[in-house]
Amino acid sequence: MINLAWPDSRHNWGKLLITGCGLGLLVGVTVSMAGVYRGMVEDAEVLIGGSGADLWVVEQHTLGPFAEASRIDDDLHRSIRQLPGVRRAINGSFQTLLIQRPGRSLRVLVAGVEVGVPGGLGQPPGLVAGRSLLRDRDELLADPGTGLQLGEVVPIRRKRFTVVGLTTRMVSPTGDPMLFVPFRDGQDLQFLPGNEAIARQRRRRDRPVERQALTNAVLVQLEPTARPELVAAEIERWLGLTAYTRPAMQAAMVGKLIEASARQIGLFLVILTLVTTTMIGFIVFTLTQGKLREIAVLKLIGMPSRLIAWMIVQQAVALGLFAFVLGTSLATVMAPRFPRHVVLQRRDLIAAAVVALASSSLASLVGVKAALGVDPAEAIQ
């Protein structure tokens, strides 16, 4: 028996190709959106997990330091260090600001961390070039996404920093590239008033501005035997702060910051499914409608209905597959060119394949129903 679906598709290649490409773009967009979401989750995991902190301590009842503002005294880490189970506790400042790059300004997240061993608490998990922060002033580690070069001098506010190292990919929960500076500098950037503010306050004869001894968060590393939940509870009870374990912090980031994207992508998936089903249904129906005469003749001369139905199903499913392959190829090719970090996961591709196949099979039923409804007697007039 020869295959009828293929020659018929070849006969109608124009219509099918246009539909297939349209669907392919749609699949590509949706897969990319899912990839952006996965990228955000992955970035958040690097940001939280890569810091080496077992606990994040922030201002009471806030979801700091990324999702909400958090300010606590910068000497609280000493009290935290006294608690049983705590090995180290350091200050961490986090501030989003603009730096000037040739021809544009770039939004970055500046993390102020205590200078320490590479890969240690608060430090970026890895460097691709240069060294880690050694002096506690004026040095800077940059995410390669900033475009900064080793040895480059970067003016930020009133200060000038020298790039001493480039990190592996480190971005904020909103996708801005990160800079790491010594905590003192980070604190100054955030809490030391600018020249203008000082001058203004002097003119108004306010009380003199002084540097505030604040930090955004304390990063805590625990002894291997300590239970993070218990230590967090201790910190909250005795110091009037809020402490997040690493999973809680990750969940909070993904939940609060990325939730909206997840919902958006979910919605896109629903739209994709609906549009795919409708478009394939429509094209299959149109093609079948154009063949009713031939179908009546085929039935009259003795072709079993199931072979006719099979031809229509094959065509629809092939269209769905084509769209899937085109869409995922497009997404794969485009991923590195996206401004955001796109991570194409196997499970998302499988989900896209399932959606494409399920909706195309479903859509083919429209054509199958039309074909089965044809009365072979109509071939005789």
Add this chain to the structure above:
Amino acid sequence: MISSAPPPPQPERPAGIVVSGLRKTFGSGSAAVTALRDVQMRVEPGEVVGLVGPSGSGKSTLLKCLGAVLTPSGGHMELGGQLVFDGDHWLHPDLTRLRREQIGFIFQSPYLLPFLSVRDNVALLAMLLGRSNQEARAAADQLLADLDVAHRADAMPNRLSGGEQQRVAIARALINRPPILLADEPTAPLDSPRAMAVMDLLERLAGQMGTSVIVVTHDEKILPRLQRIYVVRDGVVGEGQRERVRDAPVRFRSRRLRNT
């Protein structure tokens, strides 16, 4: 004038088509339309008979019943020596298969599949009967050669002239050597010489293969080529004399005939 023809000679082998007391009524109650009344027919193997009659007389209805796509309201039908309809039900369990194996169809338009080559259009039905693609295509080539269109076997149907397409359609109808061939206005779109050629072919192939052929036609030029003619009027089928019909083709000046 058309008069009652003598009953056809009793053959040794079973007749191709035997119809008796066939009735068909559409709808019911006051809206009922009786399209066929008590039809008697007998077509021998190798015989080519015509079915003529004015519009709305019931020709297509009869062809649909014979083609097993319309269930009669009553009567009996034998196709290829096999009783297929008995009073009120079909005896064959799978009418699609019955059509595939026993009946060839030719239509006013060729209705070839536009996306298959001429060869595959013809071979398709042989493949449906379980023959290998290669075998089916070889058989198709043979038949196309018989019908003088072998040189177009690889072409797509829309590249063929109307006459060539109609010959391909005939090849498709005959590929499985069915005992029955039903043709609905097969010469309507053709000019006179082509129509004659098609009739020649039907006659020759029917003779060779022992096929019983029924040709529904309005086409007076082909009437002389038919061995016998059934005239349909208001659902009543009677045998007509060919010469008389040819003499007065337009109005079919026949009186109503009721055989038996």
